[in-house]
Structure formats: structure tokens, C-alpha cells
Amino acid sequence: MRTLLLVSAFAASLLAPLRALDHAARERVQAMRSPALDAPMRAVTHGSRTALFVAAAVGLVSGPVGRAVVGQAVVALIPVNLAVEGLKWTVGRTRPDGDTRRRNSSFPSSHAANAAAAASVLTRRWPRGGLVFALLAALVAFSRMVLDRHWLTDVTAGALLGVGLSVLALQALERWLRARRASTAS
Numbered sequence: 001m002r003t004l005l006l007v008s009a010f011a012a013s014l015l016a017p018l019r020a021l022d023h024a025a026r027e028r029v030q031a032m033r034s035p036a037l038d039a040p041m042r043a044v045t046h047g048s049r050t051a052l053f054v055a056a057a058v059g060l061v062s063g064p065v066g067r068a069v070v071g072q073a074v075v076a077l078i079p080v081n082l083a084v085e086g087l088k089w090t091v092g093r094t095r096p097d098g099d100t101r102r103r104n105s106s107f108p109s110s111h112a113a114n115a116a117a118a119a120s121v122l123t124r125r126w127p128r129g130g131l132v133f134a135l136l137a138a139l140v141a142f143s144r145m146v147l148d149r150h151w152l153t154d155v156t157a158g159a160l161l162g163v164g165l166s167v168l169a170l171q172a173l174e175r176w177l178r179a180r181r182a183s184t185a186s
Contacts, residue, residue, distance in 0.1 A: 018153050025152035026096050029145045041143040045111060055118075065125070073121045075173045076166035080117045083161055084110045097148040109150045109158035115140035116162030124170065137162075 088105035095106040119133035126133075141155035150158075 022151040022153050025145070026148070029142075030148060033146055033148075037146060041146040044139055044143040045147060045149075069121065069125050072124070072170055072173065073118060076117050076121050076169045077114060079169050080113050080162050080165045081110065083165055084108055084113045084158065087161075093151075093154070095149055096151055099149075106150055107154045107157065108161055109141065109144050109154045111144050112137070112141035112150070112155040112158030113162035116159040117166035118162075120163045120166040121170070 087108055088110070089102060091107045092102045092105050093107035094100045095104075099106075115137035119130075119137040122133045123130040137159065141150075141159055144150040144155055145152065
């Protein structure tokens with residue numbers, strides 16, 4: 001029991017600077033919040049998932065390249081969402097607005113993770129659009145902070161998970177496809 005308390009105290013001391021950063025970032029973002037900013041941020045937040053579905057539908061009917069990108073997005077988004085939802089349930093972090101429902105935990109941000117994963121997939125296919133894709137993903141993450149649904153570390157962790165897991169998933173897909181082609185060629 002004593003060891004557990006020591007480990008908990010050590011972990012809390014490591015997290016203290018991050019908590020201070022979260023609170024400082026929240027204070028700054030909330031200080032600039034206004035009804036004029038809330039409406040577009042809600043549109044970004046709620047439109048981000050709709051945009052993924054619309055993009056998938058367009059991709060599916062736009063030929064082989066579009067279908068390939070949609071397939072890559074699905075392969076990338078599955079592990080991202082499994083990891084995010086598992087972490088949400090495990091961590092159980094209270095949202096900045098006070099919401100304490102464990103199934104809707106603040107850490108990490110699924111909006112930021114999905115937007116970053118989608119940006120990563122799109123950038124692999126269309127590298128010239130990388131900056132635009134990254135800025136759109138950052139806007140989704142920022143909207144979550146403006147609407148007081150996530151802390152800075154939530155959106156940062158979500159974005160890092162989104163990019164990292166999507167890259168790993170697509171690398172695994174490429175290895176699998178190469179192995180499959182090699183086995184059918186021989």
C-alpha cells in the first residue's frame with residue numbers, strides 16, 4: 001500500500017506542470033471566447049465527423065484512387081478509435097466544463113485524434129495539401145478547447161495518437177499488401 005502511495009505521489013508530481021499548463025491554456029482560450037466565435041467553433045466540431053463521412057462517400061464513387069484512400073482511412077481510424085476509447089475509459093478525466101461521465105472522458109480528444117489521423121492519411125496521398133490538412137485538424141482540436149470540452153493535453157495527446165497510430169496502421173497495411181502480392185506472384 002505504501003509503495004502505491006509513493007508511486008501515486010510521484011506521478012502526481014510529474015503531472016503537476018501539465019495541469020498548470022492545461023489551466024493556463026484554458027484560461028487564455030476561454031478569455032477570448034464570445035458568441036461570435038462559438039458558432040463557427042460548434043460548426044467545426046460538429047461538422048468534422050460529417051465531413052469525414054461526406055469525404056468517404058465522395059472517395060468511394062471517385063474511382064480507384066478515392067476508394068484506396070477511403071480504405072486507408074478506415075484502416076487508420078480503427079486502431080485510433082480503439083485506443084482513444086480505451087484510454088477515455090481507463091483515464092476517466094473530468095472535462096473542463098465539469099462533465100464527469102467516464103464513457104465521455106476528456107482524455108484524449110477523439111475529435112483531435114480522428115482529425116489528425118484523417119490529415120495524416122490525406123497527406124500521404126496528397127503531400128502538397130499537407131499544410132492545409134494539418135491546419136484543418138488543428139482547427140478541430142482548437143474548437144474543442146474553445147467549447148470548453150477538452151484541455152490542451154487532451155487535444156495534443158489525441159492528435160499525437162491520431163498521427164502515430166495512423167502511420168503505424170498504414171505501414172502494417174503496406175507490409176501486408178507487399179507480402180500478399182509476393183505470395184500471389186510466386
